[in-house]
Amino acid sequence: MSDGILVIGTRRYSSWSLRGWLAVRLAGLDVREQVIPLADNGETAAIRTISPNGKVPYLEHCGVAVWESLAICEYCAEQAAGLWPADPRQRAYARSISAEMHAGFRALRQAMPMNTGRENTPLVAGTTQDIDAEISRIDGIWTEARLDFGAGGPFLFGATFGMADVMFAPIVSRFLSYGISPSPESQAYMTAVRAHPLVDEWYQKAAQEPKEWRQARFEDIA
Ligand SMILES: N[C@@H](CCC(=O)N[C@@H](CS)C(=O)NCC(=O)O)C(=O)O
Incomplete structure (x- = not known):
């Protein structure tokens, strides 16, 4: 069984999720991942029921809840040495x-x-x-x-x-x-x-996401 969960949005678009996910992976946390497709209005209902700020990334690890990508980075850097410079x-x-x-x-x-x-x-x-x-x-x-x-x-x-x-x-x-x-x-x-x-x-996982998750507001930027 894993130690918790990392909730992220559509990989193709969710830049903040990428930050949280990288931090968690670099720290080697054993958490399962839940990917929630971002809604086209920026107010994804499923995220709002999970995350205190209504946004992803959201991390629960060993009973500790962490949100905001920078806070997740700090939490992860406490779990594994060397992720901030020593000097x-x-x-x-x-x-x-x-x-x-x-x-x-x-x-x-x-x-x-x-x-x-x-x-x-x-x-x-x-x-x-x-x-x-x-x-x-x-x-x-x-x-x-x-x-x-x-x-x-x-x-x-x-x-x-x-x-x-x-x-x-x-x-x-x-x-x-x-x-x-x-x-x-x-x-x-x-x-x-x-x-x-x-x-x-x-990038590879983003490329495997369903095409139905794609959104004009991100795709049709001329
Ligand atoms: N300041 C937040 C920003 C997080 C954020 O804006 N995430 C977007 C996705 S990239 C989000 O969850 N938006 C809500 C939505 O699309 O429903 C952080 O650093 O984590």
């Missing part, structure tokens, strides 16, 4: 950029929803100033982390795919979907994140 300065940076991600980048997230089935297809109308500013900030974060802390491997803090990478993985997915080309340093980072076995597993 206090690096850890502070990792937590700061993760919190910045959790709270921000709204223009980008609204204009370019995650869709793991969309490949390298830019917005026809192009990007706005707000979106460009957010892309530039993300590029800056990735480049700075890679240059200052990432020498030991391909991820933000080197060899370990940790919680900061988890928080940015859906942004990598968006950049790949909408043909965003940041600095060469960031592009190499994006390639490494997409190639991570857990990220790839997510």
